[in-house]
Amino acid sequence: MISHKIVPNISVDCVVFGFDFEKLNVLLVKREMIDEKSGKALISDHTLAGYHIFDDEDLDSAAARILKGLTGLDNIFLEQFGAFGQLDRVSSPKDKMWLEYINQGFADRIVTVGYLALIDNTKVTLTLKDRDVSWFPVSMIAEMEMAFDHKFLFYRALEALQRKVKVEPIAFELLPDYFTLSQLQKLYEALLGTSFDKRNFRKKVAQMHYVIPLKKKQQGVPHKPAQFYLFSREVYEKTRKGRISFII
């Protein structure tokens, strides 16, 4: 294994969202530090998927590397949602103890660049990975213990995601290639924390010309099999050209 030189005071943190057809989830990494004598956990909480950048890679590559390591996936949707450099990012006694414990030469002053990542849950099998990484429902985060300022970063990412899905077709990154309209509705409901009337929702989707019905239908379902749809970026790009709207 080649060892890379890290940049001690610049990191990236990825807030990885996934959708399991019922709820929105986020990928977190367990952080644990056990007291050798008592066997008691001195630290047991969660972090976002992040690390320092190497001196031979740019920010995007660092984020992609970290996600590849955790999920085995390339070509994940990744977008910055902000850089964070508050003076007290790493100030709790727990966080200081942790940094001393892992002792990897990180600086006191760390600026992190937050990345929003969107994954189709069905494409990733986390159980194969050696790190203790798991999906948590977004609704659980408020109650959880998180390292550093990662809970704050999580909520900034969630806000960015909610803002973006209203103006860009990025929600489709969370769905498999083929999806039903019920799955699409559940996704938008999970993302926006609201519920839509089924008929109204379908009327709106009918206006999204880039959501294209297929001949393919669901198989082996206990109910009447639903039709599959796909998202066409090509059609989206073509049809959005003329739409300069400033009614904000």
Add this chain to the structure above:
Amino acid sequence: MISHKIVPNISVDCVVFGFDFEKLNVLLVKREMIDEKSGKALISDHTLAGYHIFDDEDLDSAAARILKGLTGLDNIFLEQFGAFGQLDRVSSPKDKMWLEYINQGFADRIVTVGYLALIDNTKVTLTLKDRDVSWFPVSMIAEMEMAFDHKFLFYRALEALQRKVKVEPIAFELLPDYFTLSQLQKLYEALLGTSFDKRNFRKKVAQMHYVIPLKKKQQGVPHKPAQFYLFSREVYEKTRKGRISFII
């Protein structure tokens, strides 16, 4: 003067936009290095308004400090548009020569956080400042020599601005408190690089309930004095609440 310790490898760069009722402008700082013997300019180009962060300030404070220094203004609209950490950000011989010349201990590897700033041109008098700072029409930038990757950053900021004005009422930051509908139209035309039919434009504005007509009119103009309007953030916040739209 208190001297601050800089963080050598983290900077902020501000892309400051202003509107002069005719065109969109950007604030640039002249960079010059003169050969002492020949008196010839070895370097003569422009940079964005930026500097390294101090170790006792966060990113937002650093950006605000830099803008205060250049314009004398507090409370400028400031928003990040991205962090940039490409390996070749500071790789041209000119840029390396410049960093050696000013010799302020900057690192080789500099990650910069880009800030988009919007200023009402009428509020700032740059001629009072001691640094060589001036407004340049956005249309001129393509032809200009710029330092580091600042031309690239400028275009990323312009893209972010054009994206944002379609979904948020930030264009009003570029106007004085009172403005006419012609001024508003000129602003949107300058921002989006398009032209609107006057009647259609006014129909759209009529739907923006947060653009409020005043009894006040222009004075001392050679044409029929136009009515003034103001932007009400309060009305905007109140009326956008219900509008969850996902027709993207």
